[in-house]
Amino acid sequence: MAAQESINPSKPKLNFSDQFKTSFLPMSSIDPVSGQITFIKEREFSKVSKGYTYFQENDILFAKITPCMENGNTVIAKGMLNKFGFGSTEFYVLRPSNIVEGRFIYYLLRSEKFRKEAKAVMSGAVGQQRVPKKFLIDYPLCLPPLNEQKRIADKIESLFAKMDIAKRLIDEAKESFELRRAAILDKAFRGELTKEWRLSQVEILPNLETKIPYGWKHVILSDVVQVNPRRTKLQHISDEQECTFVPMGAVSEISGTIEEPEVKSFVIVKKGYTYFEENDIIFAKITPCMENGKTALASKLINGFGFGSTEFHVIRAKQHINNKYIYFLLRSSKFRYEAKMHMTGAVGWMGYTKLDRKIKG
Template identity: 35%
Template sequence: MKDSMNNIPAGWVWAPVNDLCQFNPKTTAEDDSACGFVPMQGLGTRYLADTSIEQRAWGDVKKAYTHFQNGDVLVAKVTPCFENGKAGIARNLPNGIGAGSSEFCVFRPHPGIDSKYLLGCFSTEDFRRRATVAMTGSVGLKRVPKDVFLGEQIPLAPAAEQTRIADKLDAVLSRVDDVNARLDRVEPLLKRFRQSVLAAGMSGQLTKDSREDSDSWEQTTVESIADVGTGSTPLRSNPNFFAPQGTAWVTSAATGSEKIFSAQEYVTPAAITAHRLKKYPIGTLLIAMYGEGKTRGQVSELAIEATINQACAAIVVDDRLMRNDFVKFALKANYLKMREMAEGGNQPNLNLSKIKTFSLPKPPLDEQTEIVRRVDILFAFADRLEARLKAARTAAQRLTPAVLAKAFRGELVAQDPADEPAAELLKRLAAQRPQAPVGARRSRSGARS
């Protein structure tokens, strides 16, 4: 039964966090005592995720870092760590003590307050949303103020029910984590599936059942079946070379897309003339010759007429010799090989001569058409699986906040009328709270009057 006035179950009360725990308590220990050290990256983003602990000497960390002990709740207060959900419970600390980032807030629950229950409250979407709005500081370095944490009114269940809720959250959210972990493993499988399809297509395995002549395939080079070129970068110091409109100018960064439908920048006729930029037609294949990370070796296709920079190789296939879409698949199938061909020090690059002499399989045109048809069918199947995976991941990611919200509405476990009401727990905690000296109470009272 719910308390209709407060929208919480009977036996529950609303209580400020400040009444339920100590905030950032200090630890005293010998300097040579072993302790656990938790940097910001050691704190997880999932409810009850494992915390990475480094062993340190207490004397090395006691001054510059936040203190905590086993059972304390840790919450990152700084952006973007707070919004990302970095929080957890200190466990398995050497000698039961630890220290960590000065951007942690530490909450030590009073007797009768379950650590996992308190962590769950700080992990709800409602609290994170309100606390994010209340952040203070400069852009990029905002923090949740202490008063926002301590003034947060949480729905406090009886102590026994807190334990039941915490245990249920453990069981349910561990299964949610398992689901998310399994879904995370599917995407790499789909990527490998596509690469396997391309490899089968380019080796002839995909169409061997329909091939009459086993010797009908040849090997060719890119320059034998296409015009190959590149571009350049107009001088940015010349105000007449770039404009809000004009001819699209594409860089290697755009090759991350399957097709390029627009450009970030446009060049003028003056730039095209001065730098002898060639306008490449729709259907031109682009290979990234330079680029950080996974960019180098990526293949894309122009869906617009465009000029390019010197970090791209442009391939205009002669459709009398080979199908453009077959060549595109063949280049994609050799992504890793092209990356290995790059030369240089810290930032190895491909060059145009390597692109021109790159070897490609050349089956008869009718077999190229059949290979493209079969690859398209299999890729469409993978696309459908990927769409279903995306929907499943979205649904799975909503499970944790939904379960937490349900828990703190009192809907996750059954209430037991025999439980001591939370109001009695609060009274007991208030009675155990150290009282301020009489003079101090008078001083505060006088300040308010």
């Protein structure tokens, strides 16, 4: 690599007053994810001209120490006062020659392949390992013509820009995800999602007296579900039998599913935990888990049953009642808001104990 760029080039003579303002880049000023400078400090020339790394505008700064090198603390120096600056002694400075596009070398140094190879040759005490300068000097690379180097760098930046746009759109979608889901669930339990179907049934007329869709009726939740039903006797289960176990953390508040169930021996969980069966709904009763939406349908349980946190209510739909309908009701923001209003207990340990809420069904 040394034939294409100078590594740690000599510092020229700099005749400036002690109070002369100059740019300074600590290691922390480099964002390892984006490979960009996040801030530039101003320092008096006398305070940085000795004992720090000198570089010029458009030089490449490459972190040589662990874990900064592996993390990607590599950047092109831009926006420096008077076109030069000083920085951490843990930077190597690479200055491209006139046959090399600086961005081409920059993206090479930031590549995962290069960093893995650099990590393999690090030396020094644990926590203070560094990439030897010789690795950079002797590193072999295939160098395309200068114009092609520029085209490659341009293409990389174009693709990265598209990725940034995609990431921003995804982040915006995540922000609106909860609002959209809440709106869908709210419409579902007001009958709006099936409104067109009802209107197509010509023999059905709107129920003007109750202000709910025809065929619906007001009930309380305990009319259609069992709340914390009695546990099935399990005398036939041996202590060594593996069982599904669901701690509170295993339920995703975003997807409303059991994402990381555990497996424990029956002897460990048979006492002191909440019992539930296949297709039961587990509903977090404690704050902030309830408000966050930790509600899930129990499925794929070992031997059809499982155990979990004592902070779950177990909801079992009665015969002819669709358990998924109840599940989505419990996940709705309207239900969670009303449940929050009825929570009791000490701050930080408030729980929702009553599940006799009136519903439309």
